[in-house]
Structures are given as structure tokens and as C-alpha cells.
Amino acid sequence: MEGGNPVAPPGARTAADVVTPELVARLTRGLTGSGTTVSHTPFTGRKLADLPESGPEDVAAAFGRAREAQRAWAAVPVRERAAVLLRFHDLVLARQSEVLDLIQVETGKARLHAHEEVQAVAVAARHYGRKAPAYLRPKGHTGVVPTLTKVTELRQPRGVVGQISPWNYPFELSVGDALPALVAGNTVVTKPDTETALTALWARELLIEAGLPAPVWQIVLGEGPVVGPAVVAHADYVSFTGSTRTGREVAEGAAARLVGCSLELGGKNAMLVLHDADVEKAAAGAVRGCFSSAGQLCISIERLYVHESVADAFVERFVARARAMRLGTGLAYGADMGSLVSGRQLETVTRHVEEAVAKGATVLAGGRPRPDIGPLFYEPTVLEGVEAPMAVCAEETFGPVVSVYRFRDEDEAVALANATPYGLNASVWTRDGRRGRALAARLRAGTVNVNEAYAAAYGSAQSPMGGMGDSGLGRRHGSEGILKYTESQTVAQQRIMPLAPSFGMTDEKYAEFMTRSLRALKALRLR
Structure with a gap:
């Protein structure tokens, strides 16, 4: 002890023991980049790893791979997609010591605080693994003319979700946010912060081990001002967690392309x-x-x-x-x-x-x-x-x-x-x-x-x-946290008679018939 604060004892494990050349090579296998960027550990300031640095063309290629894989992934029954999340849940808890080490050496946080990320990811994986089929199930609605109009609301995946995640919670705010997008039938391209990229890459590796097809989740690395706008430029929906200032820029970029976004930003x-x-x-x-x-x-x-x-x-x-x-x-x-x-x-x-x-x-x-x-x-x-x-x-x-x-x-x-x-x-x-x-x-x-x-x-x-x-737009968790990654689609089937003059009705008789019908529907307290 020194000054009331614990100092790592002699012989304790260090960042070098956790982030080995073999681990870096394994986690970055398949990543493309025109340059190299370096990550460091806050505990000492020393270098952790050399990582491939993506440029705009690498981001475009990653979106191309994700888009090519998306249709086949969306065709997988939702219960099978959800089963991947439940297997991932078990793997995270069984191998948590690995990711706890990575979170600590990349963020510098205490181990108990790193464990909060493990808890949050396990909760999200379990929740969406169990509830996604219900959230995404087709829903019947009352049609304009009950019994004659059959209406079904479907939930279609948006396509390829672009995700920009921060450095402070690299496990929870990368894979934790990607899980609902993936189980909804989207593919995902994630840009994690470079200094905490190894944690996100480990999460991807474990999710693939749980059964996720590798092309379904792409990761690109690089400087935010370069890679971030490229992600926004190609995404069908954008999920961003970070500063309010950058969030406004992300929102402007998404709005210019008429794609949706969710933003979790700053707080006081x-x-x-x-x-x-x-x-x-x-x-x-x-x-x-x-x-x-x-x-x-x-x-x-x-x-x-x-x-x-x-x-x-x-x-x-x-x-x-x-x-x-x-x-x-x-x-x-x-x-x-x-x-x-x-x-x-x-x-x-x-x-x-x-x-x-x-x-x-x-x-x-x-x-x-x-x-x-x-x-x-x-x-x-x-x-x-x-x-x-x-x-x-x-x-x-x-x-x-x-x-x-x-x-x-x-x-x-x-x-x-x-x-x-x-x-x-x-x-x-x-x-x-x-x-x-x-x-x-x-x-x-x-x-x-x-x-x-x-x-x-x-x-x-x-x-x-x-x-x-x-502090932002949109929500994570619950129904909103998964439905935001979908487009609602209404399918209405009209039966027996059209919503137009028929059976010899004149326009005037049809208007009278519909007026009586509307009054009757109100009297019956139908919505």
C-alpha cells in the first residue's frame, strides 16, 4: 500500500501478459486497412498493439460485405438468430476473465467496474435472446372495415446498421448495442474507438463462436473524423454513443441521407x-x-x-x-x-x-x-x-x-x-x-x-x-431498443368488397353507406 492506494504487487500480471502478439494477430485477422494505428494502455501509457487503420475505401468494402450477407441472415428464422445470442450469453460468462483483462488494460478501469460491462452484455443477450421473437412477431390490427379488411404489421430489418461506439464501455457499448440489431435481421458495421478496439474484436470473435456468420458483423478501425463520416455515409441506420458535439454531426449526416439514427450523448x-x-x-x-x-x-x-x-x-x-x-x-x-x-x-x-x-x-x-x-x-x-x-x-x-x-x-x-x-x-x-x-x-x-x-x-x-x-435521441433496451433497427410494414388485405362504390351503388349511395358505417363503428366503441 502507498498513500492509501494499492500498488500492483511485484510479479503481478501486466498488459503485456494479456495483449500478446498472438492475440492481436488472431483478433485482427481479416481486417483491412491502408495504414497502421497504435493503441496504448492507460495504466502505464505504453503501447498495446499495432492495428490496421481503415480508410474510407475500407469502410465501403466492409459495408459491401455486410450488405451481401444481410439477405441470407435475414432469412434465418428469428428463433435461430436469437439462439446465437443465448449461446453467446453462456460463453461470455464462462470466459469473462479474458474480456475483463482486455477491458482493464484498454480503459484503465478497476476490475469490478469492468465486470459491470460483463453483466450488461449478459443481460442484453439474455433479454433479446428470449424476447426478440415476440418483439418482431407479426401483429394483427383492426382494419378500416372490420372483418372485410385484414391488416398485419410486419417488422423488416433496415439492412446494414452503422455503429460508432466509444472508449469508456468498449464491451457493452459495442456488442451490447449490436445484439438487438443483429437479432432483428440486420448486419452491422462497427467503428469502435481505436484505443479500445481489442475488446470489440474479442466480442466479435466470441459471437462468431456462438454461431454468428462472420460477414454479418464487420469492424473497421481508424480515426473518428475519417472513418466516422464514412460509416454514416453508407449505413441504412446509425447508432452512435459519444459526445453531444459529435452526435449533432452524426445526426446531420444521417438526416442528409434520410436514414434514421439513435444517439446516446452527454450528461450532467x-x-x-x-x-x-x-x-x-x-x-x-x-x-x-x-x-x-x-x-x-x-x-x-x-x-x-x-x-x-x-x-x-x-x-x-x-x-x-x-x-x-x-x-x-x-x-x-x-x-x-x-x-x-x-x-x-x-x-x-x-x-x-x-x-x-x-x-x-x-x-x-x-x-x-x-x-x-x-x-x-x-x-x-x-x-x-x-x-x-x-x-x-x-x-x-x-x-x-x-x-x-x-x-x-x-x-x-x-x-x-x-x-x-x-x-x-x-x-x-x-x-x-x-x-x-x-x-x-x-x-x-x-x-x-x-x-x-x-x-x-x-x-x-x-x-x-x-x-x-x-443527451440524445432514441432509446436502447426494451422494445424500442430493437424496433428502432426495423422498418414497420403494413400489409392490408381487402375482402368481399372494395373500399369504393360497388354492387351497383352510385357515388352518393356509397358516401351515405360509409357515413352510416363510420357512425356505427364509433357507437360500437371500435378503435
Whole structure:
């Protein structure tokens, strides 16, 4: 132990033990690229792998392969496609140590936080493996003239889905989002972040082992400004997770081609601790909500609003827990928090904290980098006295930094929580579940957790998850998470008589007949 933080013991496994030349060669086999790009591990900053770098022509070729494979894949019965997901579920759980190692060396996160990705992928695979046939089943609807008009709604795959996934959750936000698209009968072309590409490539390899035909999921690697627009330019639908700024560009590109898109973007998420909250449980929940994956989670908490009657007690417990957190680089369970992922993230975190302090904010815990542990480590940081002119007040930090504010009543708390263009996630803590749910309904956020920070809503895969306002468009999970990858098609069959004058009716008699029929349908309360 050093400075209250665990240091990897001598002889512990390292990134070099995980990412071997043989592994890289196996995972990148078949990938095309006109150049080479390099990935690094945040734990040390050292090189992880040389990877093939795609250009626009490589992206076009990948879409060509995916498009060629799509018709045959869509012809596979949905239950057989779903069975692939269920086999994948079992393989993920059986071989989780492999992907946990990869997630850790590519993102720098603690192993427990990496396991959140394993849990999320397993939940998504099980959910869509079980529910996809029902979500995609043809549905009958009442026709314009009951019994005479038979109407069926079909769900047709869109074709080739283009997916752009980020670096912070490379397993869950690559394969986890691809699964519903694939089981719906689409093929997928994914551009993962280069620094975390090995995790996505491992996921593809395991899904192929579970029975997915190899051409059905293509992966392209390269710089976002080069490869991202090329993906948008060829896709029949675009799934994007990342920053709000880039999300707007993706939306513009999709709109120009009249293709749909779903966007999960940034957040400045609030947690409300009400006067009747269990402050001990709330403090523990705030640690999870603020510092999981070093705060590099779109749905993590960056604003803490605490009722003035419990604020002192809550802050005392929360700060004590934050100060006691163990930082580490080990490829094993035990560390409470890992590293930031890049120098850019470290610069943003440092700038936000230093500017806030210079303008009068107080550091209650943390507030400094820890190069003694690793080049990108930063302590869990709690600020008080943050005000609007400070960048950390309104801008997304995306790091282990949270600001504490006090409020007098619930109306004030709701107004403060909603005073942001973002609307991704929120959290409410109270001993009264009914009060918590009622207050949650007043918050402008796509998901709200009562007595949990983010995991309860996100892990409930039958329910939609996504953002309002600047936090995005569309939803993942539940019916919306798979139906967005389909086109609805209405097939209407008219029987016995047409919807036109017939059996010798004049136009006037037909109009009278239809008028009487419409009145009768209303009287019968038919929809």
C-alpha cells in the first residue's frame, strides 16, 4: 500500500501478459486497412498493439460485405438468430476473465467496474435472446372495415446498421448495442474507438463462436473524423454513443441521407438526497454513482443536491468514503477506482478542478492527479461552493469529480436538477418510495433511479434507456431498443368488397353507406 492506494504487487500480471502478439494477430485477422494505428494502455501509457487503420475505401468494402450477407441472415428464422445470442450469453460468462483483462488494460478501469460491462452484455443477450421473437412477431390490427379488411404489421430489418461506439464501455457499448440489431435481421458495421478496439474484436470473435456468420458483423478501425463520416455515409441506420458535439454531426449526416439514427450523448446528471434519506446508504450510493469507471460513464453523477437538514451528515460520510477509496492498476479485484483513459480526459478534469478552486470552490476530497500510481490517475474529488461561472458547474467533466449543493425544499431541488440542457440520468434518495417515484416523474431525464445511482434503470433491460434534450435521441433496451433497427410494414388485405362504390351503388349511395358505417363503428366503441 502507498498513500492509501494499492500498488500492483511485484510479479503481478501486466498488459503485456494479456495483449500478446498472438492475440492481436488472431483478433485482427481479416481486417483491412491502408495504414497502421497504435493503441496504448492507460495504466502505464505504453503501447498495446499495432492495428490496421481503415480508410474510407475500407469502410465501403466492409459495408459491401455486410450488405451481401444481410439477405441470407435475414432469412434465418428469428428463433435461430436469437439462439446465437443465448449461446453467446453462456460463453461470455464462462470466459469473462479474458474480456475483463482486455477491458482493464484498454480503459484503465478497476476490475469490478469492468465486470459491470460483463453483466450488461449478459443481460442484453439474455433479454433479446428470449424476447426478440415476440418483439418482431407479426401483429394483427383492426382494419378500416372490420372483418372485410385484414391488416398485419410486419417488422423488416433496415439492412446494414452503422455503429460508432466509444472508449469508456468498449464491451457493452459495442456488442451490447449490436445484439438487438443483429437479432432483428440486420448486419452491422462497427467503428469502435481505436484505443479500445481489442475488446470489440474479442466480442466479435466470441459471437462468431456462438454461431454468428462472420460477414454479418464487420469492424473497421481508424480515426473518428475519417472513418466516422464514412460509416454514416453508407449505413441504412446509425447508432452512435459519444459526445453531444459529435452526435449533432452524426445526426446531420444521417438526416442528409434520410436514414434514421439513435444517439446516446452527454450528461450532467444529478442526484437528490431528500430530508428523509438514509444518509449512510446515500453516501455509499453516491460513491458508486460518482466514481465508477473513474466517472467516465455517461450516466454517472456529477451534481449532488442534498437537503440542508441532512447535508452535514451526508457530506461527512460521503467525503470519508471518497478519501478512503483505493486506486490501483492490478488486473484483479480489490481496487475501488482505476485510471482515466487519456491525457485529454486528465486535462479536462484538472482544468475543471483548478478553475473552480481559483474562483472560490472548496476541495473536500481529492483534487490532485496521482502520477505515482499511473500517468492518468486522478483522485476521487468532491467540491463545494461551485457556482455558475465555473466550467465544472455546467459542462460535462467525465471524470471523478462531483459538486455538492444544498437545497431547502423539493421544488427547489427539482428546478436545480432540471437547470441543464442535458437529460440523461438522475437519482433520488428517500425512505419513502412513493415520494421518490413522484419526484422522479418531475425530473427531465430519460432514466431516474430511486435509492440507486444508475444501475437499477440501466440494468432493467425490458425498459427503455436514453436521453432527453442534449443527451440524445432514441432509446436502447426494451422494445424500442430493437424496433428502432426495423422498418414497420403494413400489409392490408381487402375482402368481399372494395373500399369504393360497388354492387351497383352510385357515388352518393356509397358516401351515405360509409357515413352510416363510420357512425356505427364509433357507437360500437371500435378503435
